[in-house]
Amino acid sequence: MDSVEETRDIVIVGGGICGLATALALHRKGLRSTILEKSETLRDTGAAIAIRANGWRALDQLGVASELRQRANPIHRMRDVWIDVGKQQEIPEIGECRCVKRNDLIEVLADALPPRTVRFGSQIVSVKVDKENSFPTLQLYGDKSIQAKVLIGCDGSRSTVADFLGLKSTKMFAILSVRGLTSYPNGHAFDCESTRMRREKISVGRAPITDKLVYWFVALPWTPSDERLTQDPEVIKRLASSKVSGFSSDVIEMIERAELDSVSLTRLRHRAPWDLPTDDIQEGDGDSGWRCNACNGSIPRTRWFSSSRRCRCPRQVLGTESKS
Numbered sequence: 047m048d049s050v051e052e053t054r055d056i057v058i059v060g061g062g063i064c065g066l067a068t069a070l071a072l073h074r075k076g077l078r079s080t081i082l083e084k085s086e087t088l089r090d091t092g093a094a095i096a097i098r099a100n101g102w103r104a105l106d107q108l109g110v111a112s113e114l115r116q117r118a119n120p121i122h123r124m125r126d127v128w129i130d131v132g133k134q135q136e137i138p139e140i141g142e143c144r145c146v147k148r149n150d151l152i153e154v155l156a157d158a159l160p161p162r163t164v165r166f167g168s169q170i171v172s173v174k175v176d177k178e179n180s181f182p183t184l185q186l187y188g189d190k191s192i193q194a195k196v197l198i199g200c201d202g203s204r205s206t207v208a209d210f211l212g213l214k215s216t217k218m219f220a221i222l223s224v225r226g227l228t229s230y231p232n233g234h235a236f237d238c239e240s241t242r243m244r245r246e247k248i249s250v251g252r253a254p255i256t257d258k259l260v261y262w263f264v265a266l267p268w269t270p271s272d273e274r275l276t277q278d279p280e281v282i283k284r285l286a287s288s289k290v291s292g293f294s295s296d297v298i299e300m301i302e303r304a305e306l307d308s309v310s311l312t313r314l315r316h317r318a319p320w321d322l323p324t325d326d327i328q329e330g331d332g333d334s335g336w337r338c339n340a341c342n343g344s345i346p347r348t349r350w351f352s353s354s355r356r357c358r359c360p361r362q363v364l365g366t367e368s369k370s
């Protein structure tokens with residue numbers, strides 16, 4: 047193995063919601079970590095994210111919920127509407143629910159971390175186990191290598207750490223999702239509710255973030271011709287507009303007025319919790335295990351981690367799941 051240039055106690059790969067929340071949870075327990083993030087800045091692709099009661103409990107424990115509550119109105123109701131058949135169904139007892147701009151969430155988490163926790167421009171290309179001490183050694187793009195006493199994978203749905211662990215790859219859904227934000231400088235007229243409207247094979251979701259800002263998504267079937275997804279926001283917006291022609295005029299207008307820099311197109315993929323190995327890395331994790339996503343997961347992981355050092359070499363590598 048090449049010589050190791052640096053050794054850190056806890057290395058988190060990925061500075062998305064999950065990596066930042068995990069680092070903050072460790073910090074609240076007095077444990078210092080380093081996040082290696084391949085991008086040069088924090089990424090906010092996906093526009094916004096609906097956070098429900100479990101997520102708010104996690105954010106409360108991380109000490110950032112009150113700041114975020116000021117930036118996102120409560121959502122009082124969630125409804126599914128089938129336009130074709132004139133039917134609707136309300137989701138009962140939703141608990142605390144707010145739709146938060148991803149930018150706000152990421153910024154608030156990052157600001158609560160000690161300076162220089164995140165190292166930008168640090169892409170992990172592979173992980174190997176050091177034969178002498180059994181610690182994971184990370185090879186970075188550009189020939190640098192770092193050894194971690196504990197390595198935590200928060201590197202999303204195409205995770206290098208998950209590959210190293212031998213986890214099954216994420217499952218691809220035959221669904222594309224366009225997401226975006228629309229501003230209404232004079233205020234919008236939507237109720238404080240999250241609505242998912244379905245017509246034929248298209249779903250449109252809408253949730254107000256504030257009185258003047260609305261998050262939306264359009265979910266549409268994926269076909270093999272969509273293999274190479276465009277990242278051109280104009281093209282993505284036109285695609286979304288062309289799919290909602292049979293929806294109400296406020297939906298059509300919402301998509302036509304979308305903020306171009308917020309628009310993204312992804313094919314949904316998912317790593318099921320039951321696909322994660324549970325025998326070794328879950329040891330000592332009493333209650334909620336790995337059945338958790340983004341910020342929810344950081345709390346049980348860190349509780350286990352700070353109260354028990356029962357990880358065994360060379361398994362000092364923790365993985366997380368995600369869907370995007």
Ligand SMILES: Cc1cc2nc3c(=O)[nH]c(=O)nc-3n(C[C@H](O)[C@H](O)[C@H](O)COP(=O)(O)OP(=O)(O)OC[C@H]3O[C@@H](n4cnc5c(N)ncnc54)[C@H](O)[C@@H]3O)c2cc1C
Pocket residue numbers: 059060061062063064065082083084085089091092093094095096168169170171200201202203204205206225339340366367368369370
């Ligand atoms: C129930 C559910 C609801 C959801 N609802 C929404 C929603 O309303 N809106 C929405 O936008 N999304 C939604 N999502 C998806 C959500 O975006 C993801 O779950 C979330 O972003 C995952 O965060 P993450 O930090 O695990 O991964 P990511 O956000 O993908 O972050 C991974 C980070 O790792 C970095 N990275 C990757 N590979 C490497 C490497 N080799 N080296 C260094 N860095 C690397 C990436 O640059 C990135 O910053 C939902 C998901 C679920 C499960």
